[in-house]
Amino acid sequence: MSYAKKLGIEAAVGEYVASHQREVSGRIIHLHAWHVPDFHGTLQAHEHQALVWCSPEEALQYPLAPADIPLLEAFMALRAARPADLC
Template structure:
């Protein structure tokens, strides 16, 4: 079975995170997700994240700490999804590949119809934030 490495950005600003709505003509149309995409053969996860966020959102991202990974089978392929925290970026957000963008708290994000693969990543991010707050 083919494995595809995919990265996702949990972009945070002022305690809110960015969700992006998948376009109408895509797989899982209308669901909300973290921006990101496939890792190319010659790049690291962090390099892929910077490239994808530039392509999808028109921003220059600062990649922070690794959050979590999640694996799921989709259409006979294994998708290995890796989430990274993006605590800062430069530029103006533009939805090049999504229907809409929204800032919300991580708790509010759970109220959105999220892409199933992103839910465990959001939960891991919330657990990390809670652990940081307790320190």
């Protein structure tokens, strides 16, 4: 995936987090999430209305796409299961 195209950054892709599939408009979409421990560049909202820098817990207060919520919850569970300096 090109993070440069979607967000204007070069990302260091780390550990696999989770996958989720969901039906959207009669089609099955497959989403996969990886931890990004570091990136270079300035975030830009090329394909999104806005970007907000927040904690995963705070992200649940925003109107997320329903298909994204299980991936966020999986990341939160992974963070809770390990020391903070590894997240």
